[in-house]
Amino acid sequence: MLKPICLWACIILLCTGCWDTKEINQLAIVNLGGVDKNPETGTITAYYQVINPSGLSARLSGGQNAAVYTFHFKEYSLGKFTVKTNTLMPRQLFMPHMQAIIVTERYAKQGVLDLLNYYELSPERRSNIVFIVTESPLSTIMNSYTPLDRIPGRYIRSLTNLTGQGYTSGFEPIRMRDMIKSIYRRKPTVMPTIKYTSNRSADTTERLEEADVNKQSIVFTGGAVFIHGRMVGRFDIPTKLIFSLLNGDLITYVETVYLNGSMIDLEARDIQAERHWESGSGLTMKVHANLRVINNQQNIVMSEQNLHAIEEAFNKKLEEKAQSLLKLARQKNWDLLGLQDQGVEERKWRTFPVSFEISSSARMIGNTIGPYFFEKE
Amino acid sequence: MTGLIALFVVFVAIGAFFLSKDKNGTGRDYFLFIAITLLGALLWGSLIQRRPIDINQLIGDILDRLV
Amino acid sequence: MENARISGWQMFVITFFFTAGTTWIILPGKLISDAKQYSWLVCLWAMVYGLAIALLWLFLAKRFPGKNLIEIVTLVLGRWAGGLVALFYILYFTQIASWVTRNLSDFMNISLMPRTPQSVFHVMVLIICAYAVVKGIESIAMVTELLTPYLHFVFWIPVTWGVAREWDWQNFNVPFEFHFLNTFDQTKYLLGFPFMETVSLMMLFPYVHNRLKTSYLLGVFAAGTIMILSVLMPIGSLGVERSAHLVYPIFVLFREMQFTGFLEHLEAILAINILFVVCLKLSIVFYCAVLAICQLFGVKKRSAVAYPLIWFLSAYSLLFENIVMNVEWVDNYLFHYYALYGIVFPVLLLLVAWMRRMNHAPLSGGNRPA
Numbered sequence: 135m136l137k138p139i140c141l142w143a144c145i146i147l148l149c150t151g152c153w154d155t156k157e158i159n160q161l162a163i164v165n166l167g168g169v170d171k172n173p174e175t176g177t178i179t180a181y182y183q184v185i186n187p188s189g190l191s192a193r194l195s196g197g198q199n200a201a202v203y204t205f206h207f208k209e210y211s212l213g214k215f216t217v218k219t220n221t222l223m224p225r226q227l228f229m230p231h232m233q234a235i236i237v238t239e240r241y242a243k244q245g246v247l248d249l250l251n252y253y254e255l256s257p258e259r260r261s262n263i264v265f266i267v268t269e270s271p272l273s274t275i276m277n278s279y280t281p282l283d284r285i286p287g288r289y290i291r292s293l294t295n296l297t298g299q300g301y302t303s304g305f306e307p308i309r310m311r312d313m314i315k316s317i318y319r320r321k322p323t324v325m326p327t328i329k330y331t332s333n334r335s336a337d338t339t340e341r342l343e344e345a346d347v348n349k350q351s352i353v354f355t356g357g358a359v360f361i362h363g364r365m366v367g368r369f370d371i372p373t374k375l376i377f378s379l380l381n382g383d384l385i386t387y388v389e390t391v392y393l394n395g396s397m398i399d400l401e402a403r404d405i406q407a408e409r410h411w412e413s414g415s416g417l418t419m420k421v422h423a424n425l426r427v428i429n430n431q432q433n434i435v436m437s438e439q440n441l442h443a444i445e446e447a448f449n450k451k452l453e454e455k456a457q458s459l460l461k462l463a464r465q466k467n468w469d470l471l472g473l474q475d476q477g478v479e480e481r482k483w484r485t486f487p488v489s490f491e492i493s494s495s496a497r498m499i500g501n502t503i504g505p506y507f508f509e510k511e
Numbered sequence: 512m513t514g515l516i517a518l519f520v521v522f523v524a525i526g527a528f529f530l531s532k533d534k535n536g537t538g539r540d541y542f543l544f545i546a547i548t549l550l551g552a553l554l555w556g557s558l559i560q561r562r563p564i565d566i567n568q569l570i571g572d573i574l575d576r577l578v
Numbered sequence: 579m580e581n582a583r584i585s586g587w588q589m590f591v592i593t594f595f596f597t598a599g600t601t602w603i604i605l606p607g608k609l610i611s612d613a614k615q616y617s618w619l620v621c622l623w624a625m626v627y628g629l630a631i632a633l634l635w636l637f638l639a640k641r642f643p644g645k646n647l648i649e650i651v652t653l654v655l656g657r658w659a660g661g662l663v664a665l666f667y668i669l670y671f672t673q674i675a676s677w678v679t680r681n682l683s684d685f686m687n688i689s690l691m692p693r694t695p696q697s698v699f700h701v702m703v704l705i706i707c708a709y710a711v712v713k714g715i716e717s718i719a720m721v722t723e724l725l726t727p728y729l730h731f732v733f734w735i736p737v738t739w740g741v742a743r744e745w746d747w748q749n750f751n752v753p754f755e756f757h758f759l760n761t762f763d764q765t766k767y768l769l770g771f772p773f774m775e776t777v778s779l780m781m782l783f784p785y786v787h788n789r790l791k792t793s794y795l796l797g798v799f800a801a802g803t804i805m806i807l808s809v810l811m812p813i814g815s816l817g818v819e820r821s822a823h824l825v826y827p828i829f830v831l832f833r834e835m836q837f838t839g840f841l842e843h844l845e846a847i848l849a850i851n852i853l854f855v856v857c858l859k860l861s862i863v864f865y866c867a868v869l870a871i872c873q874l875f876g877v878k879k880r881s882a883v884a885y886p887l888i889w890f891l892s893a894y895s896l897l898f899e900n901i902v903m904n905v906e907w908v909d910n911y912l913f914h915y916y917a918l919y920g921i922v923f924p925v926l927l928l929l930v931a932w933m934r935r936m937n938h939a940p941l942s943g944g945n946r947p948a
Contacts, residue, residue: 153698154691230843254823257689262834303743311834315817318752476751522889530882540882543875551889558896566673567897567907574911 162225165202165287168268168276169249170238180215181206181236181276182227183286200339201284204276212252229256233287234264234294235310236275236328242267242358242365250314250363261310264294267358267365270330277337278330281347293354294326300386307383317363320480321381321472324357324374359468367466376455377470380419382407388428391447393440399429400448402494409476416487417473421452426498435504441496449492456490512559519552580714584782586789588719591726592862593779593797594804597628599859600681601772601801602808603828603852608905609809611822612764614754617809620765625802628773631920632798635776636791638924639783641931647780648873651923654931663923664874670919671867672887674775675860676894677904679703682856684901689829690849700892703857708884710861711868715785718861725854732847737811740835744815752818766913772801774920781866825901864891 168181182205207218219227237246253261268275283289298305306326313323329352336350344350357374359367369377378384385405391398402423410418425448427436434440463470464484473483526544530536557564584592609617642650647667652660683699710718776798783790812827821827832848868884877883898904 153693153695257692260833262836305836311816311820315820318819472748475748522886526882526885530879533879536879536882537877539875539877540879543871543877544882544886547871547883547886548889551886551891551893554890554893558893563897565897566894570915571907571911574914578914 156226156228160226161228162219162223163228164232165285166234166236166276166290167229167232167263168206168236168238168272169241170272171241171244173240173244177208177210178212179206179208179272181272182219182223183276184223184225185285201279202286206273206276212248216258229259232260232263233291234266236266236268236272238272239267239269239327239358239365242360245362245364246360247317247363250310250317253310254314261314263310264290264308265310265313265325266290266308267325267327268329269327269355274330274333274335275328275352277335278350278352279336279339279341280352281342284342286352290352301378301383302385303383306378313360313363319472320361320469320474322359322361322366322468322470324359324369324377326374327355327358327368328352329355361468366468372455373459373462376452376459379405379421380407380456380459380471389448389451391444391451393443393447394432394434396431396433397429398427398432398444398447400444400496401426401428402448402452403497411476416489417471418489418491419456419471420491421456421493423448423452423492423494425494425496427496427500430500430502430505432505433507433509436499441499445494445496448494452492452494453490456492460488512556515552515555515559519548523548582714582716582785583787584715584719584785586786586793588723589782589786589790590793590797590800591722592719592782593776593794594800595722595726595855595858596779596862597772597776597798597801598804598855599772600678600856602804603685603826603855604681605768605771605805606809606812607821607824607827609765609768610813610818610827613756613761614818614822615750615752615813616754616756616761617765617813618806620761620768621802621805621809623762624765624768624773625799625805627769628776628798628802629795631773632776632795634921634924635780636794638928639780639790641928644784646782646784646869646873647777648870650780650927652874654927654934661874664870666923667919668867668870668874671778671781671863671870672891672894674778675863675867676891676897678856678860678863679891680895680898680904682853682860683895684904685826685829685852685856686849688825688901689845697892697896700895701888703860704864704888704891707857707861707864708888711865711884712881714880715782715865715869718858718865721861722858725858729851729854733851736832736835736837736844736847739837740831741811741815746814746817749813749815749817754818767908768805770913770916770920771908773798774916775863777920777924778863778866781869782862 162182162184164182165185166181166183168183170179171177172179183202184205185202186200188199205219205223207215207222209215209218216227237249241249250261253259278286280286280289283292294306294308301307307323308325313325316323330350331348331353332350334350341350354371356371357369357377358365359369375384375387379387386401386403387405389400389402391400402425405421405423408420410420412418425445427444430436432440459470462468467484469475469483471488473486473488474480478486523545526548527541530540530544533540554564606617609620613620638650639645642653645653648664651663651667654660655663679700680696682703683696686699687694687696710721779794786793808828812821812824812831815831816824816827824830829845829848829852833843833845835844836842864884864887868880868887871883871887872878872880898907
């Protein structure tokens with residue numbers, strides 16, 4: 135009996151993780167990262183937002199403790215940062231739990247291929263993190279506390295998880311890996327852009343006492359267009375949605391149409407965008423959506439005829455938007471529909487005929503069969 | 512290198528002890544045991560001296576000549 | 579030779595894990611970089627080749643019932659020539675064992691534990707496998723059988739869910755001109771690794787007491803199917819270009835899987851899975867090597883061979899300085915080198931047996947000197 139116990143005891147000693155052992159108390163768990171690269175000097179500034187476990191646990195007992203601390207370092211080369219952190223950070227840098235990385239617009243415009251390559255190579259870093267471009271200075275964003283989710287990385291992650299529910303895969307394709315996956319494609323990748331609503335960062339926990347969130351906060355503003363890992367331009371949020379919709383990523387969004395001079399909001403669901411290639415006549419994109427009326431201000435009772443009119447109005451509106459996206463693509467020379475990736479020649483894609491066939495069916499109308507209204511006298 | 516030799520001696524001693532406990536053991540057991548350990552130790556020695564006896568390379572060279 | 583018995587099902591799982599063993603984790607990245615979206619086709623023809631060559635070995639084994647590879651070699655070629663060929667086979671088995679060991683430590687080093695020296699992995703894994711070898715083939719077969727449901731369960735459930743969510747047919751639409759001969763030439767290592775390594779299992783043939791042929795061929799077939807799936811999965815979800823750049827695309831597939839936001843970082847499960855599978859393959863080939871040595875030198879105690887072999891294997895596995903050298907060697911020499919053991923020697927044995935049968939009376943009579 136003693137022999138197997140001794141044997142087991144010896145074997146257990148081998149399970150300590152050898153040289154790669156990690157003591158959780160000695161780790162600086164990075165939740166959010168930020169990078170900037172100065173185009174003139176080539177200096178890279180990296181920001182690490184490290185979780186402070188005691189700050190989190192002290193939440194209930196009295197005063198607000200800092201949930202995160204932000205460190206930043208300057209170097210010329212990406213590979214040196216892990217060692218460089220030892221000059222200031224009394225813990226070992228631990229990257230696998232990072233939720234998002236924020237890069238500055240000027241860095242994005244120089245091209246982020248070096249960053250992508252570094253993340254793919256490094257076994258300690260993950261490329262399935264949300265990739266964000268900031269319009270505001272990185273230091274303002276990185277040094278701010280966020281409401282509700284006390285850890286900014288988790289705050290951003292929660293926001294993107296919510297928007298992700300409208301997408302086919304359950305995640306918006308805004309992770310670093312999505313950009314890497316299509317790095318050789320002609321179709322641009324669109325990553326979200328954020329900005330900070332104030333010039334001054336909310337860098338103390340006092341900010342958490344304030345009720346007006348909008349005053350100092352991170353907001354999503356639109357999409358940064360990347361081709362081959364370099365930012366070439368920008369979208370607003372509606373254009374970004376249409377872009378995702380036509381490429382088959384988006385399945386739910388809200389559209390406003392006007393009918394009889396009144397406003398109607400429709401939630402388009404289960405959107406299916408199919409491509410039909412016809413030799414000679416080009417590409418036909420067939421989009422179908424099921425509609426749910428979520429706001430109806432018409433002065434008439436809803437009828438079959440009226441619902442058909444709503445469908446018509448939606449189809450027309452979406453087609454207009456699709457056409458304007460196509461126009462934007464041709465004008466800016468961004469192959470937003472990925473025609474070249476599907477075999478259209480490089481010199482021909484801008485004149486390649488694309489038509490849209492939008493159809494929809496109104497399925498749900500909500501709690502009322504028609505709105506309350508007064509006949510005008 | 513010293514560590515390697517020490518390890519080799521200890522390993523052979525322990526092995527010989529266990530082999531001697533088996534009544535049915537033959538001389539070939541000892542011979543094979545020591546020969547294989549020696550081969551391994553030589554390979555280890557060559558690695559430690561940074562002059563590895565690279566069998567893979569050798570096979571590659573032979574194949575280069577043949578094919 | 580021990581008095582072991584392996585059932586047909588056990589032989590099937592042994593063949594399956596031996597063939598799929600390290601291949602499904604190591605090769606997809608390289609295959610995809612060589613044959614892009616057509617790499618599943620490469621796996622298909624490699625599997626057909628694997629089955630064909632398995633038939634050759636089965637034919638050889640059928641002519642000498644109850645004899646394993648080393649016995650056949652010494653019987654047909656005689657003591658000296660046969661002994662030399664047997665030594666070659668021993669070298670072959672030990673080489674496979676050490677390369678498998680190295681593959682494991684490379685994997686651990688690259689993706690999980692970059693600071694731990696590789697020899698630590700080598701020695702630890704080899705000690706465990708040597709212990710398994712000393713316990714005998716029946717124990718190895720039983721462990722394989724026991725682990726089979728678990729290994730499949732934890733691999734297939736997350737992988738089907740994860741891949742289905744991220745599947746993108748566009749990924750198969752990458753500009754690439756497919757030339758059969760070029761691609762065949764570039765990917766011929768797949769014919770060798772793993773399909774010519776299975777010749778090692780000829781050492782176990784005498785132990786199988788029923789349905790040897792079916793189990794062996796089915797095992798190769800199942801492993802080929804797994805290979806096809808394991809190149810299709812990364813292409814479908816990670817894309818051709820990304821999979822071609824990654825060393826272990828399947829691992830990255832697991833690492834990036836996300837289930838509803840709270841269940842993620844599943845790579846540890848896969849890493850343990852890989853550890854199991856590699857240990858199984860290593861134990862089997864280690865057993866073949868030890869059995870071959872024991873048989874050739876007429877030694878009964880496997881422990882007298884297995885433990886000292888750890889010295890040799892752990893050193894041999896360090897001969898490739900890094901994974902790039904390993905891959906280049908595989909690219910340039912592996913097929914030709916393996917062909918010696920997979921094709922040349924077996925055909926030679928068949929020829930000599932046939933010629934001697936022409937000259938001499940029945941062969942199966944006993945140990946006739948050449």
